[in-house]
Amino acid sequence: MTSSTPGPVVLGRIDESFHQVAAAVVEEVLLRLGHDVEVREGPHPQMYPLLADGELDLFADSWLPGGHGTYWEQISDRVLEVAPLFDGARFFWAVPGYVPADQVAQLSDLARPEVTARMATLVVQGTTAGAGLTMRSEQLVADYGLDDAGWSHRIGDIHAIIDTINDRIAAGDWFVTPLWQPQYLNDVHELRPLADPLGVFPPPDRASLVAHRGAWDRLPDRTREVLGRIRFPLAAVNAMDRAVNLDGLDPLDAARQWAAQHSDTVAAWLTP
Numbered sequence: 001m002t003s004s005t006p007g008p009v010v011l012g013r014i015d016e017s018f019h020q021v022a023a024a025v026v027e028e029v030l031l032r033l034g035h036d037v038e039v040r041e042g043p044h045p046q047m048y049p050l051l052a053d054g055e056l057d058l059f060a061d062s063w064l065p066g067g068h069g070t071y072w073e074q075i076s077d078r079v080l081e082v083a084p085l086f087d088g089a090r091f092f093w094a095v096p097g098y099v100p101a102d103q104v105a106q107l108s109d110l111a112r113p114e115v116t117a118r119m120a121t122l123v124v125q126g127t128t129a130g131a132g133l134t135m136r137s138e139q140l141v142a143d144y145g146l147d148d149a150g151w152s153h154r155i156g157d158i159h160a161i162i163d164t165i166n167d168r169i170a171a172g173d174w175f176v177t178p179l180w181q182p183q184y185l186n187d188v189h190e191l192r193p194l195a196d197p198l199g200v201f202p203p204p205d206r207a208s209l210v211a212h213r214g215a216w217d218r219l220p221d222r223t224r225e226v227l228g229r230i231r232f233p234l235a236a237v238n239a240m241d242r243a244v245n246l247d248g249l250d251p252l253d254a255a256r257q258w259a260a261q262h263s264d265t266v267a268a269w270l271t272p
Contacts, residue, residue, distance in 0.1 A: 004220050006034035012056035015041040016127075016158045017251070018182050021240035022085055023060035024255035026209055029230060032270060033223050044071060045130035052078045057215035058227075063089045066202025067132040080213055082227050084206035086182075088234045091133045091201045093124070093140070094179050096169055097190030106195035107140060110176060111149040120173035122150045125164040127178065129155050137178045140200040153178075162245070165189060182237035184245050207237075222272070229269045236262070 009030055013023035020041065030037050040056060041047070048068075051059045052075035062068050064081065067089060072079075095104050109115055116122060124141075126134050137153050140146070161177060165185055168175040179191060209227060216224065236258055243254040259266045 006220060006223065007218075008036040008038065009215075009219075010038045010040060010055065010057045012047045012051055012059040013039065013041045013061075014044060014047060017244045018180065018184070018237055018241045019061060020251040021244060021254050022182075022207060022237055024240070024251035025085070025232065025259070026058065026060045026227070026230065027252060028255050028259055029226060029266075029269060030223070033220075033226060035223070043128050043130050044068065044132070048072075048075055051075065051210070051212055054078075054212045054214055056212060057219075058082070058209060058211050060209045061085050061089075061207040062210045063132065063205040063207050065205065067091060067205045069202070070132070070135070078213055079210050080216060082209040082211050082216070082224075083230050084208045085230055086207050086232055086234050086237060088181065088204045089207040090181050090204040091136055092179060092181070092193035092196070093137070093176055094191040094193050095174070095176055097192050098172070099174050099192070101192065104194065106197060107144050107146075107200075108197070109194070110151060111145050113149075116149055116151075118174045120168065120171070120175050122152065124151060124153045124176055124178060125156050125160050126153050127155075127161055128157050133178050133180060136200050136202075140196070140198070143198055143200055165191070182234050182241060184238050184242035187238050187242060188246075226269055231269075232258075232262075232265070 011023060011027055013019050027037050027039060047059065048071040050056045062072060064072060093107060104115055126137050128134060141151055141153050165177050169189055240254040240258050243249045243257060244251055
């Protein structure tokens, strides 16, 4: 039964900064609507079951239909998509811009002996085990025959990827990194995505706010209307992610900074 009074909301998010800031925009909107908000975060394999079980009311952001599709398929009967917060979310492997494009343009080029000989390492630093990027990175190592050329993919986390990119570029190394868009590193470094002719990575996704069906039905009509209007560009996520990683803001403060700079956009969401 729908309530007309704002009540407490449990908002889930993935524990990576670009996901955190996208969710923080939703958090700020909920707070402005008068809701008390509890934020819970963790890795993908933990958060999607919590959403399915109703322990999370809302979750941001889910990359659909491809990036988080494996998790979504397992719970789709108990959840619904509320709003596509932004478009263009994608996975890829990239090399720094100083690696010549006529030598390394697509993933299959990584198997060429003259390319492997130039690389500082054939170990590709990845993120957490349950991430969509990780699952597809491990697949592409096999699909493109990179394992036969000596390549391997190492589990880590977002901080390991950030440190690797910063350190390797500072040294001028040839290297390859798994990466996402949005991610602030795309704005501060020249990183060139490699073509994926086999289509191991899905096409660009929409990054959506999703809800447990029962929780959604209980939210006030005004809250549901406002949440359904939230839209922002991918560039906004990179800007907020940069504010977290380089300026030291927490995700909510980064979201509030962006909202203050785009007050007309936010006002349009909140207009009765």
